[in-house]
Amino acid sequence: MRFFVGITGASGHAYAQGLLRALADSDCDVDLSITGAGAKVLKHELGVVLDGEGEGLSRQLADWLGERAASYRLFPVDQIEAPPASGTALRGGAIICPCSMGTLARISVGYSSNLVERAADVALKEGLPLTLVPRETPLSAIHLENMLRLARLGACLVPAMPGFYHRPSTIDDLVEHVVGKVLDRVGVEHRVSKRWKGLPEPEQDPGTGVVPPTDPLGSEMGG
Numbered sequence: 100m101r102f103f104v105g106i107t108g109a110s111g112h113a114y115a116q117g118l119l120r121a122l123a124d125s126d127c128d129v130d131l132s133i134t135g136a137g138a139k140v141l142k143h144e145l146g147v148v149l150d151g152e153g154e155g156l157s158r159q160l161a162d163w164l165g166e167r168a169a170s171y172r173l174f175p176v177d178q179i180e181a182p183p184a185s186g187t188a189l190r191g192g193a194i195i196c197p198c199s200m201g202t203l204a205r206i207s208v209g210y211s212s213n214l215v216e217r218a219a220d221v222a223l224k225e226g227l228p229l230t231l232v233p234r235e236t237p238l239s240a241i242h243l244e245n246m247l248r249l250a251r252l253g254a255c256l257v258p259a260m261p262g263f264y265h266r267p268s269t270i271d272d273l274v275e276h277v278v279g280k281v282l283d284r285v286g287v288e289h290r291v292s293k294r295w296k297g298l299p300e301p302e303q304d305p306g307t308g309v310v311p312p313t314d315p316l317g318s319e320m321g322g
Contacts, residue, residue, distance in 0.1 A: 101128040102191040102285065103183040103222075105215030108136025111197035111234035111259045112144045113270070116164075117278040117291075118196050123167035125287050127191070130183045132174045132214045136199065149173075176213045183218040192228030192285060193218045197259060200235050200242050207245040207252075223252055230284050232277070234259040255284050265292070 102122060106115045122129050133141065133149065141147045147163045149156065161168040174181040182188035195202060195215060202216060211217040222229040231254055235242060246256050257280050261273040279292030 100191040100287070101130065101189075103130045103132070103189055103193040103218040105193065105195040105198075105202075105218060106131070106133040106137040106141065107195060107197060107199040107202045107215060108134060108140050109197035109199040109202075109234040110140060110144065111232070112137075112141050112147075113274045114232060114234070114259055114277055115141075115196050116145060117271075117274045118194065118281055119164060119171070120167055121278050121282060121289055121291050122287065123164070123170040125282070125289055127170065127287060129171045130174060130181070130189075130218075131171050132176050132178075132181075132183070132218070134176050134202070134213060134215055174214055176215060178214055179217060181214055184214060184221065186221050186225040189218060189221050189225065189227060192230065193222040194230045194232070194281060194285065195219055196230075196232035196281065197234040198231040200233065200245070203231060203233055203249070204241070204245050206231070206254075207248045219254075223254065226253070228285050229254040230281055231256050232259055232281060257281050257284060 104115070104119060104122070106112065119129060119131070138149055141149065149159050149163070156173060157168070160171060160173055164171070174183065183193070205212060205216050206219045209220055211220045219229055231249065233246065233256060250256055257277065259277050261267070261276040265272070265276060267273050267276065275292045279289060282289045282291060
């Protein structure tokens with residue numbers, strides 16, 4: 100399965116990194132494009148610099164993502180003739196992660212000013228999955244109206260709002276929680292995040308009468 104992943108200038112590039120690695124680990128192919136603002140935030144948040152072309156760019160991608168980079172095709176954001184710009188090439192759908200409010204607004208009205216926005220538009224018109232991972236707070240009425248419009252058009256919005264019921268102990272745990280939600284929505288099997296099993300019946304310690312803490316998720320990972 101091949102997906103398009105667009106990275107924009109919203110904060111939260113750890114989610115993009117986790118998503119790309121998880122897709123490759125699940126044997127998915129990825130067409131990748133990063134906006135100019137996205138490249139700046141990628142450098143600031145993760146220290147990743149992608150400013151070359153051809154083989155130089157391929158090496159930079161490999162430095163960032165390791166052996167997994169073989170599963171990716173990286174396209175400049177202004178390359179509107181790239182395969183993801185056509186409905187005949189985009190089969191797995193499009194994921195915009197993280198998705199800025201500007202990109203979300205333009206997608207919501209069909210204003211395709213670059214490859215990231217065009218790939219999202221293609222997913223909508225072809226009836227393919229479009230998953231957006233917005234990362235902004237607080238949200239204005241404009242932001243909410245744009246999200247509602249896209250939800251009504253068939254897009255799935257997975258805001259970068261990690262839960263805490265899985266008892267995260269690291270930033271990676273929080274990132275993986277959101278990445279797992281995205282993978283579930285696009286139908287990719289994974290073992291990235293824990294799955295909820297329900298609350299077990301409490302058992303009191305017969306000596307103290309105290310109910311010990313339980314782990315409703317256990318050690319089993321999502322499958």
